[in-house]
Amino acid sequence: MSRIWNFAAGPAVLPAEVLEQVKDELLDWHGAGCGVMEMSHRGKEFTSIIETAEADLRELLGIPGNYKVLFLQGGATQQFAQLPMNLLPAGASAEYLVTGSWSKKAIKEAQRVCEGVASVRNAGSTEAAGFTRNLDTSVNANEISIDANAAYLHLCTNETIHGLELDCSRLPQTNVPIVADMSSHILSRPVDVSKYAMIYAGAQKNIGPSGVAIVIVREDFLGKAWKTIPSVMDYAVMAENGSMLNTPPTFAIYVSGLVFKWLKRQGGLAEMEKINRHKAELLYACIDESEGFYRNPVRVADRSRMNVPFTLASAELDTDFLAESKAAGLASLKGHKSVGGMRASIYNAMPTDGVRALVEFMQDFRKRKA
Numbered sequence: 113m114s115r116i117w118n119f120a121a122g123p124a125v126l127p128a129e130v131l132e133q134v135k136d137e138l139l140d141w142h143g144a145g146c147g148v149m150e151m152s153h154r155g156k157e158f159t160s161i162i163e164t165a166e167a168d169l170r171e172l173l174g175i176p177g178n179y180k181v182l183f184l185q186g187g188a189t190q191q192f193a194q195l196p197m198n199l200l201p202a203g204a205s206a207e208y209l210v211t212g213s214w215s216k217k218a219i220k221e222a223q224r225v226c227e228g229v230a231s232v233r234n235a236g237s238t239e240a241a242g243f244t245r246n247l248d249t250s251v252n253a254n255e256i257s258i259d260a261n262a263a264y265l266h267l268c269t270n271e272t273i274h275g276l277e278l279d280c281s282r283l284p285q286t287n288v289p290i291v292a293d294m295s296s297h298i299l300s301r302p303v304d305v306s307k308y309a310m311i312y313a314g315a316q317k318n319i320g321p322s323g324v325a326i327v328i329v330r331e332d333f334l335g336k337a338w339k340t341i342p343s344v345m346d347y348a349v350m351a352e353n354g355s356m357l358n359t360p361p362t363f364a365i366y367v368s369g370l371v372f373k374w375l376k377r378q379g380g381l382a383e384m385e386k387i388n389r390h391k392a393e394l395l396y397a398c399i400d401e402s403e404g405f406y407r408n409p410v411r412v413a414d415r416s417r418m419n420v421p422f423t424l425a426s427a428e429l430d431t432d433f434l435a436e437s438k439a440a441g442l443a444s445l446k447g448h449k450s451v452g453g454m455r456a457s458i459y460n461a462m463p464t465d466g467v468r469a470l471v472e473f474m475q476d477f478r479k480r481k482a
């Protein structure tokens with residue numbers, strides 16, 4: 113068996129060690145006589161799996177005791193709608209920052225579900241700049257206008273398509289509670305959870321298989337849900353039921369739990385941050401030192417360590433680059449259609465050796481084609 117270096121944006125590469133463990137436990141989990149996919153979500157085996165997963169996630173992220181952790185279905189996209197239904201009371205308003213495709217989708221969906229109920233406002237956007245930088249959040253900047261009475265401010269801390277990242281030391285200075293979509297960089301670096309009213313993320317990039325989304329929400333933001341929403345959509349109901357009002361995505365939660373254990377074995381998020389910073393530096397250096405053969409359009413301070421989009425000197429080279437990289441065992445490098453070019457997603461589970469292999473390929477390709 114030979115595995116490719118998989119640069120897909122999500123579903124994405126998982127740690128080989130975790131997949132080996134899944135393989136070993138697939139037919140018989142710890143002597144249960146059946147695999148996790150086949151066992152009751154109410155039994156003691158699965159209860160221990162979900163409780164351990166939550167405890168490990170709490171430890172990794174340092175989640176304070178007054179936050180609930182929910183394992184939900186519907187992906188991060190469902191959260192775009194579920195979030196206002198839970199946190200934005202009728203007649204209130206919410207603010208959204210738009211810094212890339214995902215935060216744009218988030219506001220659009222919130223506006224859709226809130227029509228006639230509550231107000232969803234664009235409080236600042238970099239769309240005119242082609243989503244190549246984050247908004248300036250310093251005190252004197254006037255790029256953002258936040259209504260101090262808003263129920264929450266939504267932002268996306270890692271824009272997967274445009275390749276922008278915002279670390280929690282550069283959040284807007286406001287007393288309005290902040291809600292963050294961290295789908296594509298959660299667990300890649302330490303984060304101060306207490307700075308957020310809510311964090312959410314789809315699993316299929318840095319957590320585990322698709323099918324589960326994680327919501328981390330401060331307890332005092334619960335209980336404001338619209339009265340008519342389905343009970344599976346109500347955070348407070350899900351929290352009361354330990355994410356098991358109905359059958360949860362058991363297999364995805366189990367694999368996510370194994371990823372959390374793997375992250376702990378790597379030394380936790382401080383260690384992951386060092387590795388991820390190094391991987392990103394290798395790749396951005398290759399781009400920046402290519403004398404314009406490769407280009408990444410994002411302002412240096414805002415560049416994502418997880419998703420690295422880049423274009424080639426001419427679009428005619430794209431086909432060759434994709435074919436030759438694939439032949440060299442480097443997969444899924446085609447950029448998102450809305451930005452073109454290439455994109456390398458280098459999440460936690462992408463080893464440094466994979467990034468080195470990509471850099472070597474890029475240097476060689478340039479030498480041959482420049």
Ligand code: PMP
Binds near residue numbers: 122188294
């Ligand atoms: N937010 C971000 C930042 C994403 O990258 C994605 C998926 N690429 C989503 C939301 C949507 O996630 P899902 O497909 O799980 O709904």
